[in-house]
Amino acid sequence: MDPELRACLANLARTPQLLIACDYDGTLAPIVTDPAKAAPLPETVAALRALATLPQTKVAVISGRALRDLAALSRLPSEIHLVGSHGSEFDVSFTHALTPEQVTLRDKIYAAVADLVRDKEGVRLEPKPAGIAVHTRTAPRDVAAEVLAAIQAGPGSWDDVQSTEGKEVVDLSVMTTHKGTALDALRSQLGASAVLFIGDDVTDENAFAHLHGPDMGIRVGEGETLARHRVDDTEDVAHVLADLLQIRRGWLYGEQSVLIERHSMLADGAANALVTPDARITWMCHPKPDSGALFADLLGGTTAGHFTVEPVGGGLPLGQRYRHETMSVETRWSGLTVTDWLDRTHLEAGDAHSTTLVRELSGNGTARVTFAPRPEFGSLPVRLQPLGDGLLMLGYNEPLVLRAPGVEWEVTSDGQNDTATATVDLTAFGGHVALEMRCGSNDLSDSALPVGERREGSEAHWRDWAAKLNLPRLKRDMVMRSALALRALCYEPTGAILAAATTSLPEDLGGVRNWDYRYCWFRDGAMSARALVELGSLPEAERFLKWCAGVLESTGGHPEWLSPLYTIDGGSLPPEGIIDTLPGYAGSRPVRVNNNANKQVQLDVFGPVADLVAAVADLRGRLTDFEAEVILAMADAVERRWHEPDHGIWEAPQPPRHHVYSKVMCWFTIDKAIQLADRHGLPRKESWAGLRAAIAENVLEHGWDENLRTYTAAYGEPDLDAATLWIGLTGLLDPADQRFIDTVEATEAALRSGSAVYRYKRDDGLPGVEGGFLICAAWLIESYLKIGRRADAEELFTQLIDQAGPTGLFPEQWDPLAERGLGNHPQAYSHLGFVHCALLLDA
Numbered sequence: 001m002d003p004e005l006r007a008c009l010a011n012l013a014r015t016p017q018l019l020i021a022c023d024y025d026g027t028l029a030p031i032v033t034d035p036a037k038a039a040p041l042p043e044t045v046a047a048l049r050a051l052a053t054l055p056q057t058k059v060a061v062i063s064g065r066a067l068r069d070l071a072a073l074s075r076l077p078s079e080i081h082l083v084g085s086h087g088s089e090f091d092v093s094f095t096h097a098l099t100p101e102q103v104t105l106r107d108k109i110y111a112a113v114a115d116l117v118r119d120k121e122g123v124r125l126e127p128k129p130a131g132i133a134v135h136t137r138t139a140p141r142d143v144a145a146e147v148l149a150a151i152q153a154g155p156g157s158w159d160d161v162q163s164t165e166g167k168e169v170v171d172l173s174v175m176t177t178h179k180g181t182a183l184d185a186l187r188s189q190l191g192a193s194a195v196l197f198i199g200d201d202v203t204d205e206n207a208f209a210h211l212h213g214p215d216m217g218i219r220v221g222e223g224e225t226l227a228r229h230r231v232d233d234t235e236d237v238a239h240v241l242a243d244l245l246q247i248r249r250g251w252l253y254g255e256q257s258v259l260i261e262r263h264s265m266l267a268d269g270a271a272n273a274l275v276t277p278d279a280r281i282t283w284m285c286h287p288k289p290d291s292g293a294l295f296a297d298l299l300g301g302t303t304a305g306h307f308t309v310e311p312v313g314g315g316l317p318l319g320q321r322y323r324h325e326t327m328s329v330e331t332r333w334s335g336l337t338v339t340d341w342l343d344r345t346h347l348e349a350g351d352a353h354s355t356t357l358v359r360e361l362s363g364n365g366t367a368r369v370t371f372a373p374r375p376e377f378g379s380l381p382v383r384l385q386p387l388g389d390g391l392l393m394l395g396y397n398e399p400l401v402l403r404a405p406g407v408e409w410e411v412t413s414d415g416q417n418d419t420a421t422a423t424v425d426l427t428a429f430g431g432h433v434a435l436e437m438r439c440g441s442n443d444l445s446d447s448a449l450p451v452g453e454r455r456e457g458s459e460a461h462w463r464d465w466a467a468k469l470n471l472p473r474l475k476r477d478m479v480m481r482s483a484l485a486l487r488a489l490c491y492e493p494t495g496a497i498l499a500a501a502t503t504s505l506p507e508d509l510g511g512v513r514n515w516d517y518r519y520c521w522f523r524d525g526a527m528s529a530r531a532l533v534e535l536g537s538l539p540e541a542e543r544f545l546k547w548c549a550g551v552l553e554s555t556g557g558h559p560e561w562l563s564p565l566y567t568i569d570g571g572s573l574p575p576e577g578i579i580d581t582l583p584g585y586a587g588s589r590p591v592r593v594n595n596n597a598n599k600q601v602q603l604d605v606f607g608p609v610a611d612l613v614a615a616v617a618d619l620r621g622r623l624t625d626f627e628a629e630v631i632l633a634m635a636d637a638v639e640r641r642w643h644e645p646d647h648g649i650w651e652a653p654q655p656p657r658h659h660v661y662s663k664v665m666c667w668f669t670i671d672k673a674i675q676l677a678d679r680h681g682l683p684r685k686e687s688w689a690g691l692r693a694a695i696a697e698n699v700l701e702h703g704w705d706e707n708l709r710t711y712t713a714a715y716g717e718p719d720l721d722a723a724t725l726w727i728g729l730t731g732l733l734d735p736a737d738q739r740f741i742d743t744v745e746a747t748e749a750a751l752r753s754g755s756a757v758y759r760y761k762r763d764d765g766l767p768g769v770e771g772g773f774l775i776c777a778a779w780l781i782e783s784y785l786k787i788g789r790r791a792d793a794e795e796l797f798t799q800l801i802d803q804a805g806p807t808g809l810f811p812e813q814w815d816p817l818a819e820r821g822l823g824n825h826p827q828a829y830s831h832l833g834f835v836h837c838a839l840l841l842d843a
């Protein structure tokens with residue numbers, strides 16, 4: 001196939017809502033002498049049928065034939081829209097749409113044509129609901145010319161009669177529609193974002209004339225045309241459709257869905273990036289981790305942007321690992337090692353806007369490098385210009401260069417975007433090449449500090465930090481990796497902590513449970529910082545609490561009005577949106593940005609923050625003024641709102657309920673405030689003791705279900721929730737109390753399935769089924785320990801270990817049947833749960 005045609009098809013295949021419309025005779029079916037015997041090519045039918053079953057893909061045939069004849073001849077299934085009579089007949093009851101005058105006129109045409117062609121050798125008539133086709137293909141040439149002239153001078157010239165000439169046919173109709181108007185109607189009816197039209201005849205030119213924007217037209221065979229592309233015959237059409245099917249299917253379902261947990265994260269303390277087990281940068285946002293993606297291959301395949309290094313000879317890597325106690329990742333093949341890391345130099349100089357991704361290639365092999373940045377999730381077409389010691393990206397208002405001295409690039413375009421490729425013989429470079437993608441810079445010159453020194457400096461940051469941790473003996477290295485992952489999710493410039501590095505990795509493969517976690521939740525952030533405090537590191541918690549204090553200020557003295565989450569800068573999130581040009585991980589759509597949960601009421605969020613303040617004060621031995629302000633604000637918020645129903649920790653888009661977990665966390669907040677007053681001199685409020693007792697009494701009475709003999713998810717409702725375990729984990733209920741033991745057992749029975757612990761099983765109003773939550777497994781492990789079931793705790797912990805990817809990172813969830821991770825990655829919840837359990841079990 002012509003490469004330009006293929007490139008355009010590939011672009012078209014990536015439109016969110018595609019309409020494929022084809023003419024019938026001469027396009028799907030080869031032209032034959034007898035119109036009643038025109039059958040479509042079987043390969044064409046197979047491709048059309050398969051295309052029509054794809055999501056976000058519609059198929060239509062727009063023919064000059066009567067709809068009834070088109071259906072009978074083509075035998076196409078009902079999911080393919082058929083339009084007959086040159087775009088007039090959209091359904092079989094069409095004849096009823098003719099006015100009595102049109103019926104009279106059509107019958108007059110039938111009679112006149114019958115008279116004109118009587119005794120004319122080889123001329124065939126094909127009556128249609130709104131007119132008639134006069135075929136001359138089998139007539140002697142002189143007879144054909146005579147009949148054509150007579151028709152044109154006769155009924156073809158009458159008022160309100162439309163005469164259309166095609167291949168050895170003239171069509172007379174009392175309707176004035178044509179294929180262009182039919183295409184317009186289909187486009188709006190089906191909500192197409194782009195259209196492919198394929199046709200072979202003069203009548204198809206009306207459809208080509210109505211194409212615009214990202215649409216594509218293909219003319220079959222000879223003849224003047226408005227279509228931009230041309231193929232020879234109906235067999236070529238079959239090839240085009242088969243190719244389109246393959247490309248679109250790949251795009252919709254994910255060309256290569258690397259298991260979520262197998263991705264490793266690079267980080268510099270502000271930015272992050274994900275790398276696949278075979279050294280493809282598959283995810284990176286710029287200028288901030290919650291900005292638009294520069295590489296969104298993870299959610300849209302290679303066309304959504306990637307940066308790949310591979311050996312020219314191909315083959316799977318020998319392995320991949322983090323360089324010891326750092327956030328640098330090494331991927332090794334025989335003769336080629338790729339070392340990926342994010343340079344901290346700018347950040348340490350106070351520049352949080354710039355990010356440098358360094359990819360060091362070493363060895364004696366030959367590597368192929370493909371650089372395909374696609375800013376803003378691929379919505380900004382870019383050009384790449386070789387310049388000096390590298391490449392300059394054009395078409396993006398953020399400067400970006402790739403420094404690669406001595407590397408020769410070949411730049412190709414797919415019509416929209418440029419891609420740069422290079423073959424690098426490492427021996428010719430002395431065994432080492434450094435590729436530096438500098439985001440936020442157009443400087444291609446050599447840095448003051450050599451790459452090796454910068455790597456040393458960046459790695460020393462992580463190593464020095466890790467060296468100060470109090471790590472357990474149990475699974476020391478994995479806990480270290482979890483700690484580093486949590487540290488890497490901390491956004492140093494503001495102190496915010498991301499819930500995860502990604503958006504829209506699915507909780508249900510192929511489903512719609514895809515959310516954006518690149519923000520800072522009070523709950524998740526506090527729990528993350530708390531886990532690091534448990535490991536002996538205070539700065540992340542101190543910075544996070546400063547971030548909290550900043551956000552609190554923005555409530556104007558109303559901490560009870562806090563949103564559950566904010567941007568990493570402490571701002572409110574814009575409304576949730578969808579990137580409909582991305583097909584999603586393994587076809588899991590939609591890809592969402594922002595998160596509407598920020599408008600929910602979640603009254604539990606004060607508890608983890610209060611717990612963090614208490615842990616920080618205990619470790620430091622003192623409470624600072626701004627931490628005191630934070631805890632007082634949290635206690636005030638609880639006092640004002642604890643009695644209200646809320647949306648709860650899991651953010652289901654459902655009416656608020658009196659969630660047991662939220663009430664428990666309100667109790668926890670006051671309990672921690674009292675503890676801080678006792679231990680660290682926090683000014684005590686008289687009301688706290690009574691408030692704490694009132695909340696406890698309320699939860700213990702209303703959260704209990706006597707029939708089920710368990711605390712449930714919400715007052716008066718029978719569904720269970722793993723978060724309810726916190727009734728015992730906080731100490732609100734003595735873990736030795738039979739009601740807690742019963743709750744643990746009921747939770748295990750209802751929500752645990754093998755190695756997975758589900759958060760709940762109730763219908764949450766969303767389609768699809770999700771995996772077990774790793775953090776819920778951690779809560780159950782802690783609960784087992786609290787009720788003296790150590791062996792069960794150890795067993796579930798071992799199962800949790802198996803859910804980590806090869807470089808030790810955890811996603812949000814686990815599918816115990818498919819044995820694969822689900823949800824955003826790496827997920828702070830999962831890592832903090834793992835750290836906490838390892839510390840508990842190590843004791």
Ligand SMILES: O=P(O)(O)OC[C@H]1O[C@H](O[C@H]2O[C@H](CO)[C@@H](O)[C@H](O)[C@H]2O)[C@H](O)[C@@H](O)[C@@H]1O
Nearest residue numbers: 024025031032033035038063064133167168169
């Ligand atoms: O819009 P189309 O689907 O291409 O229909 C246009 C006309 O196609 C048919 O006639 C043509 O195909 C016949 C079978 O191959 C051939 O014998 C004839 O010469 C062609 O003109 C159909 O019979 C007409 O009604 C359509 O108007």
